[in-house]
Amino acid sequence: MSEEASPPSSSTPPTFDVIPLSADVRRAIDALGYVHPTPVQRAVFEPAVRGRSLVVQARTGTGKTAAFGLPIVDQLVRRGVNQVQALILTPTRELALQVARELTHLGQFRGTKVTAIYGGAPMGKQIDELASGAQVVAGTPGRVLDHLRRGTLDPSNIRIFVLDEADEMLSMGFAKELHAIVDLLPRERQGLFFSATIPPDIERLAVNQLRDPEFVTLSSDQVGALEIHHFVYLVGQNDKRKELIRILDVEDPESAIVFCNTRDETERVAEVLKNHGYDAEWLNGDLEQRERERIMQNTREGKLRFLVATDVAARGIDISHLTHVINADFPESAEQYVHRTGRTGRAGKTGTAISLVGPKNIGALYILRLTYKIRPIEKQLPTAAELKTRTEHDLLTMFAEAFGKAHVQPDDLALARRLLTHIDVEPIVAGLLRGYLGAREEAGEDPKQEAAEARRAKNPPKLESEPAAPPAPVMARADGRRGDREPPPPSVGPRRPSRSGGARAELRRHGTSPIARESGYREPRYQVHDAPVAPAPVDPAPPVATVTVPAPAPVPTPAPQAPQAPHVVAAAEGNASDASEAEAQNDERNFARIFVNVGRRDGVGPLDFHRMLFEGAGLSQKDVGPIHVRDRISFVSVRREWLDKSVSALAGQIVGGRSIVAEPARERA
Incomplete structure (x- = not known):
């Protein structure tokens, strides 16, 4: 019999009141914070608890694990029988663990005993868990068959047989193990097959192995x-x-x-x-x-x-x-x-x-x-032309990050607005840009390459709604997230050593300016969140940018009363005193480094460190040297006479929910 399941026409999704769950399972669902069952969960529960064998076609990530987990935990497993009653086969070890975790959550108030058995894990521990009264087993075909043949998994009480991602199971070459397992199971059993697609081999398997299967079709991966x-x-x-x-x-x-x-x-x-x-x-x-x-x-x-x-x-x-x-x-x-x-x-x-x-x-x-x-x-x-447009956009983003958040003087802002109305605004701005970029290039740097590397190095925006260690999703999540999973390594070709390219990648991500090469620093490239428009304040949701502009540039010297874009040194052409001051600011002998235990992944950038030092230690722009923000740690350079006060100003600050630990860094040899 074929049934086409579809969600109700009502715009309001139903709650779990539409599924007759026991009080213990409903309590577990409420504890997990889920409110609305997914269509596959609604479609499967009633025929499954009646003992029907089902072949369910549903798209990956639609809550299929809970679709068979709810009827198994709620009614199909007898609480007083401490024998394996439900066997769930998955194509990979990660999926087996994920299924076991999810069913454990669902059965936490009913005392349902769930265990995962899979290759690559110690056999002894799995044997102990099976012997201690496991009622539900989630496992991979190879290890399940091994336990069945050893006699450590007794199949005589198995009444529910579940294939999760059946099409993947067959495509990965598990047909032989699958048929061997089925031959060892009791003939009187209920089967629940879940698959994103129903190719002919899955249909034949269902007809041959299930008694009068009912086909339930929901959304497929297609x-x-x-x-x-x-x-x-x-x-x-x-x-x-x-x-x-x-x-x-x-x-x-x-x-x-x-x-x-x-x-x-x-x-x-x-x-x-x-x-x-x-x-x-x-x-x-x-x-x-x-x-x-x-x-x-x-x-x-x-x-x-x-x-x-x-x-x-x-x-x-x-x-x-x-x-x-x-x-x-x-x-x-x-x-x-x-x-x-x-x-x-x-x-x-x-x-x-x-x-x-x-x-x-x-x-x-x-x-x-x-x-x-x-x-x-x-x-x-x-x-x-498209690559040139990308380069221009990268530079635009670099400027937005370097100067979009910097403190500006009212007079400078007024002049900028007047400049934008000038008839020759484009050549004027082009000249200013050439002066800035030219100074960087003369210093041996490549702003275009830096801007491109900054775009390439950015990561996805931080997922605020994703818990650090999410439980297996069950209900009411449209994405139906499930864990990663990987089968035993297939024997295809010889094993090769890992080639991460990490060191070379690090060198490419963190190029060095002439000043950095002299001092031993590896200064960070711009770490930016790509913006689709011209310079504008960047959305604070992505990780805070890393901005280091070490080369002299023909821009006004920032006012000392507020933190500026990190390590921006102004040296007007022909002004020897300004140039010598810029050199003094970058003389390693005058600066000491501070190790800090937070970095980009904590949402911190150079501007944050400048603000902390300005507010907490009273430092000015010239007292702060290069700031190197890495993924998890940072190095902040300050004048040596301000080292102790700077460490005290940084220590104890809260960044990204973490308390900063700051201490003088070891001196480089």
């Missing part, structure tokens, strides 16, 4: 893919990485998953991105579990801009803030394309899919158009 914008760039096969950088420079995505078809290519592409100043990490089967969890946590929290992954490594990545999916390698099948691009455009947000298409991919693109009616718009590779 529907999600149709709701986002699709673009393709035709590229040469040998210059794909070079063209990718050009495309990223022009498109400037806020955050994205970059897909590659092989593990080796993920490392190469991530290294290229890092070498060009982008914050990127690779994710594939060669990565250790601890590193995988760290990278996924950074991605979920918006601390990582580009995640470069294979299809296998990215299984189940449901991150609501992703704005782009980028196919550095075009997928080998139309289904892969649909699964990849379904990872953006969540929660009603606009999503964009960008694909690099080489000569060998034309056929796959044609099949995509025929199969799913997805017709990506073809775009031309960035022209020289």
